[in-house]
Amino acid sequence: MNAIPDNFRCGYIAIVGRPNVGKSTLMNVLIGAKVSITSRKAQTTRHRITGIQTRDDAQFIYVDTPGFQTRHANALNKTLNKTVSNTLISADVVLYLLEAGTFGPADQQVLELLPKNVPVILVLNKSDHVKDKAVLMPFAQKIAAMREFAAVVPVSAKLRFQTDALENEIKNHLPQNAPVFGPDDITDRSEKFLAAEIVREKVFRLSGDELPYTSTVLIEQFLQEGNLRRVFAAILVERDTHKSMIIGNKGARLKEISTQSRLDMEKLFGGPVYLEIWVKVKSGWADNEMGLRAYGYE
Numbered sequence: 001m002n003a004i005p006d007n008f009r010c011g012y013i014a015i016v017g018r019p020n021v022g023k024s025t026l027m028n029v030l031i032g033a034k035v036s037i038t039s040r041k042a043q044t045t046r047h048r049i050t051g052i053q054t055r056d057d058a059q060f061i062y063v064d065t066p067g068f069q070t071r072h073a074n075a076l077n078k079t080l081n082k083t084v085s086n087t088l089i090s091a092d093v094v095l096y097l098l099e100a101g102t103f104g105p106a107d108q109q110v111l112e113l114l115p116k117n118v119p120v121i122l123v124l125n126k127s128d129h130v131k132d133k134a135v136l137m138p139f140a141q142k143i144a145a146m147r148e149f150a151a152v153v154p155v156s157a158k159l160r161f162q163t164d165a166l167e168n169e170i171k172n173h174l175p176q177n178a179p180v181f182g183p184d185d186i187t188d189r190s191e192k193f194l195a196a197e198i199v200r201e202k203v204f205r206l207s208g209d210e211l212p213y214t215s216t217v218l219i220e221q222f223l224q225e226g227n228l229r230r231v232f233a234a235i236l237v238e239r240d241t242h243k244s245m246i247i248g249n250k251g252a253r254l255k256e257i258s259t260q261s262r263l264d265m266e267k268l269f270g271g272p273v274y275l276e277i278w279v280k281v282k283s284g285w286a287d288n289e290m291g292l293r294a295y296g297y298e
């Protein structure tokens with residue numbers, strides 16, 4: 001970046017919406033790198049993740065929120081919902097994501113969490129699914145009647161349709177501030193954290209819908225020797241049956257999880273990775289608040 005102009009803008013942007021609405025996909029497009037994980041399975045984003053995008057005139061610091069969980073009521077879900085509220089209060093702009101043309105009870109619950117004193121942009125994602133574009137306008141008007149929005153932008157995160165327009169709209173609502181991060185930073189998360197996210201994404205992607213979302217990944221050791229990273233990961237599941245699901249026939253699934261994870265890590269870290277993954281049964285951890293703290297969900 002050249003000299004920082006006086007009118008440079010920088011701020012925090014929270015992306016909220018019900019599970020599976022496309023929050024992670026949108027953030028990945030906006031920051032132009034794969035930081036948050038995406039999966040077809042709902043409720044995979046458990047941690048708050050920041051992605052950073054720096055232009056000559058602005059720095060966008062994105063905060064990804066966990067899927068707003070409405071169906072199950074265990075300690076993990078209470079923790080997730082608290083994280084959503086905390087994220088929103090501290091943001092400069094909130095993007096409220098809906099699937100274009102769809103508004104259900106889970107969307108309503110997220111709507112009720114939106115803060116009063118922060119500008120909220122209504123983002124109608126998956127607009128590529130809407131065949132008749134004429135229905136978008138009345139849909140947007142219906143939602144806009146429910147509360148005040150700073151702007152309404154239909155996008156398709158998947159096709160990158162109108163995501164530049166969305167970025168410009170976000171910029172209008174960021175405060176004038178010097179950049180917080182360096183121009184090349186894309187996340188303030190450690191490589192160890194990102195390694196866990198990558199393994200978790202593969203576990204969910206490759207085990208389909210059978211595996212409960214309470215399974216998690218713990219990085220037991222992360223060592224760097226020169227350019228080589230040695231990563232020792234444990235996949236924690238609640239039951240023996242989940243363990244065999246992950247391991248697969250003659251270990252085939254675990255092998256695939258391992259290979260794909262390693263390749264993603266090598267790409268992201270820019271060097272060779274040695275990866276070992278173990279599957280461990282840890283009964284009841286999702287219902288135990290002490291357990292949650294031990295694994296870093298605060």
Ligand SMILES: Nc1nc2c(ncn2[C@@H]2O[C@H](COP(=O)(O)OP(=O)(O)OP(=O)(O)O)[C@@H](O)[C@H]2O)c(=O)[nH]1
Nearest residue numbers: 020021022023024025039042043067126156157158
């Ligand atoms: N057709 C279409 N599909 C999309 C679009 N954006 C996201 N998707 C798909 O929707 C699914 C969910 O996307 P995610 O980005 O994981 O959704 P999320 O809101 O982060 O989900 P959680 O982590 O469960 O909260 C994936 O299969 C995406 O490929 C879009 O613009 N159009």
